[in-house]
Amino acid sequence: MKIIVGGADLSNAVMKVSKAISVRTTNEILEGIKLSVKGDNLTLIATDMEIAIEKTVMCDTYVEGDALIPGKIFTEFSKKLENEDQVEIETEENGRIKITYGSSEVKFAALPVDEFPVVKKDLRDKTFSILQKDLKEIVGRTVFCCSTNESRPILKGCLFEVTGDILTAVGIDGVRLAMAKKKIKSASGDFKVIIPARALGEITRLLEKDEEEITFVSENNSLMLEVDGTVFITRLLEGNYMNYKQLIPTEFVTTVRVGRTSLLNSLERALVVAKENNNLVKLDIKENCITVFANTESGNVNESVTVNFEGKDMSIAFNSKFLCDALKAVGDEFVNMYFINNISPLIIKPYSGEEYLYLILPMKINSQV
């Protein structure tokens, strides 16, 4: 292959696909970025066998062909070519790839391009479309609840389920569950996949145009989407997701409405002290007031937060960090908190609307607190 491509185009494309380069592998093939030239197009692709990212840019083509270039050093080098008008890339017969810019050049040893895996990307089975800003919101509200634990691999992903015109996303680890809902723009029908949390993280990084739609396409165990000419493909998690609906209680003893930021501020201060004791904070919930306690060798915090209260008094303990996560994700001015007793899940919802639900299991109350 032999082409000329703009330095900024090249640098940008390499940066995008480099996110899929395998970092922890003994297979050097997966550390490469594959360049393919056909017609006026240079296509770059990288994959670690879980996700794949592909980006095509225009080029002036002298000779079509393919090459596989060591990904990490090529990425670092390309960043420093972004101000070059013209970058020439040429494969040499000695198995090297020569890159020429201005009156300078660099050569890298090519990897065997034939060994690079084929990434299937013409998926066509099921689709749905959603606004980019809605996808960003729904991922931001759930993905942090996915498990990072290998013991139940299925929970390392988010459930994405479309029914009618509503997308429901769910993340669960052992202790908490987050569920977010959003209206979608269109769908080919019902849709149900489990997307690895890491893939969702990379997908949201590609989203730059809030008001534009993005289309998910799935077939068998693969999911594909395209953002601004960048094609993103991920393997889906296979197996049965937890029956999350049956985890969510519907009858409660105590209901509290509280200003989100005032409770969040109190919990964050308590967390400073609670850190050395597994983040454990105790909440005493009474008429008009939640008192937040954290007692450790570092210090003793005693915070009062005014609330609207209905039901029975209650003493209950939580991982303060997980409560803070919930209050950050809710994003409303006020939140509703629904308690049953000090060994049953707490449900947190925004005061307005049904678009978000967070469930968290209490911690056992330590006699010290």
Added chain:
Amino acid sequence: MKIIVGGADLSNAVMKVSKAISVRTTNEILEGIKLSVKGDNLTLIATDMEIAIEKTVMCDTYVEGDALIPGKIFTEFSKKLENEDQVEIETEENGRIKITYGSSEVKFAALPVDEFPVVKKDLRDKTFSILQKDLKEIVGRTVFCCSTNESRPILKGCLFEVTGDILTAVGIDGVRLAMAKKKIKSASGDFKVIIPARALGEITRLLEKDEEEITFVSENNSLMLEVDGTVFITRLLEGNYMNYKQLIPTEFVTTVRVGRTSLLNSLERALVVAKENNNLVKLDIKENCITVFANTESGNVNESVTVNFEGKDMSIAFNSKFLCDALKAVGDEFVNMYFINNISPLIIKPYSGEEYLYLILPMKINSQV
């Protein structure tokens, strides 16, 4: 002691002095922040016995007195009080410090305040004053050349020397030397100290008003300065600094004038490849052109940079990182480079003016390159 202080004032003051809290110590006293209340003033101070930072804020005083509070957790906690109008701080008889804000409170175990070291700060021997922006520039151009090696402790500091109305700062490690000069605003006379690099780093972080003056005061082995009500004191390094002037050659064989950013870009690209070989790059200097070579297993870079040239051709090798550091510090559009031969120091200066000089020793040319 018992006072009321604004949350933002407290948070800001704690943040400033916390930079002097000792982090690697077995002496818990030095991990504390001392609070002293006298009249309407709350004074906070922390020291690790090398540097000390003191900040005074206004407060409403009910009872004067002192207290020593664990620094790390107090710093973290204070950050989360910055939106509180009023924070009450009170020492309790049980050896605790109670902090009350709104209807909430936290208690920390006090440390024995009498054991906190006395920091001498009424220095008065020698002084000079310089614009903050000039100090920032002179430090930025030299401090990165200070040694980090314990074998010659004196080189872990910058020489600051005032002669007439010129401040000269010098940093030296084993391989390179940076010297920067600036006109000062006033001085009590000649001035010569060696300031630890770490202290200079902390001092520049305090500088926020470019056009205001800052005054250095030294007495014996201490240096003090005050920025916007924050008093900074540092121990000085004692001993004889290297006779740096005799290290700087004055006769050269080859002189080159080159565009700073074009050479910097080339060296940074070469560095990507050279990293795995101690950053070694070779420069071939000929009529009108410097060619930069880096050859490693990762790849081969061959960069051409156009120059104005006078003298003999030359092949010479350097640590590319150190050359890049110099070119970043020079900050002029063009730089002059003065060569003798491939085992003698290279001198780099800005094209205009004599305010900066950088000296770097070559590396031995490896036959591979």
